[in-house]
Amino acid sequence: MTDVIVRGAPAEYVIKVDALGELEEKLKIRGINRVLLLSGVKSWESSQDYFSPFHEITYHHEYYHGECTIEEVQRVSSLATEFGAEAIIGLGGGKVLDITKAAAVASNIKTVLIPTLASNCAPWTPISVMYDSDGTMTHYDIHPAGVDLLLVDPVMLTAAPVALLRAGIGDTLAKWYEADVQIGRMQNPLPALEVAHFTAKKCADIMFEYGEQAIADAKNQVSSEAFIRVTEAIMMLGGMVGGFGDQYGRVAGAHAIHNGLTSAPESHHALHGDKVAYGILVQLILEEKHEEMLRVQSFYQKLGLPSSLNDLNIPAHRIDDIVARSVNPNETIHVLKDRPITAKETADAIEYLEKLNV
Numbered sequence: 001m002t003d004v005i006v007r008g009a010p011a012e013y014v015i016k017v018d019a020l021g022e023l024e025e026k027l028k029i030r031g032i033n034r035v036l037l038l039s040g041v042k043s044w045e046s047s048q049d050y051f052s053p054f055h056e057i058t059y060h061h062e063y064y065h066g067e068c069t070i071e072e073v074q075r076v077s078s079l080a081t082e083f084g085a086e087a088i089i090g091l092g093g094g095k096v097l098d099i100t101k102a103a104a105v106a107s108n109i110k111t112v113l114i115p116t117l118a119s120n121c122a123p124w125t126p127i128s129v130m131y132d133s134d135g136t137m138t139h140y141d142i143h144p145a146g147v148d149l150l151l152v153d154p155v156m157l158t159a160a161p162v163a164l165l166r167a168g169i170g171d172t173l174a175k176w177y178e179a180d181v182q183i184g185r186m187q188n189p190l191p192a193l194e195v196a197h198f199t200a201k202k203c204a205d206i207m208f209e210y211g212e213q214a215i216a217d218a219k220n221q222v223s224s225e226a227f228i229r230v231t232e233a234i235m236m237l238g239g240m241v242g243g244f245g246d247q248y249g250r251v252a253g254a255h256a257i258h259n260g261l262t263s264a265p266e267s268h269h270a271l272h273g274d275k276v277a278y279g280i281l282v283q284l285i286l287e288e289k290h291e292e293m294l295r296v297q298s299f300y301q302k303l304g305l306p307s308s309l310n311d312l313n314i315p316a317h318r319i320d321d322i323v324a325r326s327v328n329p330n331e332t333i334h335v336l337k338d339r340p341i342t343a344k345e346t347a348d349a350i351e352y353l354e355k356l357n358v
Contacts, residue, residue, distance in 0.1 A: 006244055020047075020114065034057070036088045043117075059089075093115070093117050093122075118157050119164040121171075121241075125242055169273070171234070176200045200245070256327075257276075274306050327342065
């Protein structure tokens, strides 16, 4: 029997206008009286209009230091312990939330997440993507427990840069292609894997149907039906794919290419979802699904997602380094076929994309 550990959802998830107004009451219900609040500088500034002041909760506010590294997690965990925090509230984007989850686990306290943008499924998942101080992805940690409380105000999310929503669409589209290549070929998948597979397909369907409109509405800061559908698909449905699919629903070729891209210093300024979106195209070429690759590429052109290294401002001379990292024996690119993926075929796929986009 296939081994699958299900980590399906946060203990409580609320998405509605003025969701942050319920924060103090929800903390009190959980017996939480002291919290460490971790944020980015921009996320803290942009969220002030949505926060209600605490009356009974004591808190200490701290800014994160830029990367989700082992050292940063240890620093935040130590701060939480010294303050006597009973929970860490993470306010911001994926890296802030990943640090919060890891530090709360290290401190054995509760995790409360308030995303300020919809760029990935970090708010939903009990996972932290770890980097070194140079911004190169090193590994990801799976935590033993899910998020305790996730609060989302869709109106607040419309104030985030549109580029981050666009990257979230790319990252979420990968859920389908990376889950399908594994679960889709199973003869009798477990019910949890069937849930993951169905949810992954729903992710792609919503992106293709509502993604372009959601981008247009986000530019006008309108919390429309399309915007909310895409937001929930990015955070909730995207998180459910890995939550129910475990290793069969998380990553395959697209994320392996993303990891390879992080070896190029020029990629560190590109958003996670943009790099994953590019990785989908490479994965589809490696799977010999050229018609689907062209369909996805056409969708990218409508949204402004990258279709080449040039779009990511990564020079061609980095290809060898990208490929070497992508086809590392421990990388997930090798689930694409019943044999290891070679460096040559991966380089050929990347070079094909470059010629296609000249």
